[in-house]
Amino acid sequence: MSRSDTGLRVRAAVLGEYAQPMTVMDLQPAHRDEHTAIVEVLMAGLCHTDVSLAQGRIRRRVPLVLGHELVGRRIDAPGAEGSASGRVVVTPYPPGHLVARRAPRSGRASDIQVLPTLATAAGDPVHAFAQVGAFADHIVIDERRLVPIDDDVPDQVAAMIGCAATTGVNAVYDTAAVPAGATVVVLGLGGVGTVVLMACCARGARVVGVDPSAAKRDLACSLGAVAAFHPDHAELADALDECLGAPIDYVFEVVGTPRTQQQAVDLTRPGGCAVLVGSPPEDATVTFNASSLVGNERVIRGHANLGQDPASAVQRVADLYRAGMLPLDRIPFTIVGLAGINDAVAALDDGALVKVLVRP
Ligand SMILES: [Zn+2]
Incomplete structure (x- = not known):
């Protein structure tokens, strides 16, 4: 870790209990290793899986920071991923995700147990959904999941590439x-x-x-x-x-x-x-x-998005968008802050909105 994230506080919307509102609070990074990167979140997408988790229809360990698709900017090693703007998107799964296909038959292929990457100020662990936890101003993420995204892909499109697209x-x-x-x-x-x-x-x-x-x-x-x-x-x-x-x-x-x-x-x-x-x-x-x-x-x-090389899948979406064959910028979106997430979850669940983007 470089000096720049020393003492970093992560402001995040935390799901403490299922079917209860998320609470915005300050956290700190935890359990780093040599692949850990810190990314400032520019915009994150709210996906139906987040809604299902918030309401307890799908369950992981809580407390949990939801959100698993985003566009951001790496701050611990700026420019490490090589795009001109420094913007990155996060791939849907961590490296080695195909190993999960050997998960127990009764489980889900996406069940990969990892150490929590966040903690409360008191040191209690906080989990990040899909090891991302995008409903936050920063994420603590495996750098091998970062893919540079060029400037001709706007934030509202880039934010939905990681999962929805x-x-x-x-x-x-x-x-x-x-x-x-x-x-x-x-x-x-x-x-x-x-x-x-x-x-x-x-x-x-x-x-x-x-x-x-x-x-x-x-x-x-x-x-x-x-x-x-x-x-x-x-x-x-x-x-x-x-x-x-x-x-x-x-x-x-x-x-x-x-x-x-x-x-x-x-x-x-x-x-x-x-x-x-x-x-x-x-x-x-x-x-x-x-x-x-x-x-x-x-x-x-x-289909749970497990079959592709994640970085290639991101690149293909960006290429299709650029070629005008995947007009993701025509998907109507609503932007909310962290404080607006609970209302947005309810509205998305009602079918009232097509896409919600979170700008922390
Ligand atoms: Zn999703």
Whole structure:
């Protein structure tokens, strides 16, 4: 560690108990090693996984600083990552994340136990979600997760690359490998769902979106969707087939509820693929008609962004954005400070907002 972070105080929104408001407090770095970097947070994205954690639908150890996607600037070794502006984004997983694929069968691949990187002034440990903890003015992070980002990618776009954008793009380009001309339905048009829709359009697929929000459906159509429907639309499956002109090759589920996951499987054509991207509650169980699954040779894929080299995934998103094929700057966003996070969590959960960005 260099002198510059000696005595650093990290002002962060801390989740002390599930389903209770986060509290803004001062913390200090802890448990550094030779790879530890200190990054000033310029802007962070609020993702549905953060919302699920805040409300206890997904659980990790508390106290916990949420937030796992951001754009920032390294302060302990300025310019170490090499971009002109010194701005960096953080990759979705730490180095060696593929090792987690050997996690116990009953666990999740993302369960990597690490020492807490933060502590209270009294020295009590505070965890950082995904070893990031972006809802703070600074993060304590493994430097191998930092990727330089050029100045032509604005903060509000860079802030969502680490999770929302790479999750959506990797699901389409790698997990499903959607080909040109494919027919696609996207269930859920929040931040990740909208990126999935953009990425499908970039691949030359015919896409229809489904979401209760009229504003999100309008956005989907303006981004290239053939049409967009309310989930309660009468005879939805027939309407989707008709609108796409063919049965549905791929259904991306980006809501994270058993009901929509089941719907994704049911909507897929024989031989088609349902890609489950939304984060479901940890105790959720889905049922589907076994005979229909087997007899129709349907495929169900889970997607948690584990499969790609994280730095390459970030670079691909930046390249697609620059090429105009992934217009992330058209995703409407609301900016809040650390003190506004609790209200933002509630609004995102209600579906009232597409994307929330936190400027600490
Ligand atoms: Zn996320």
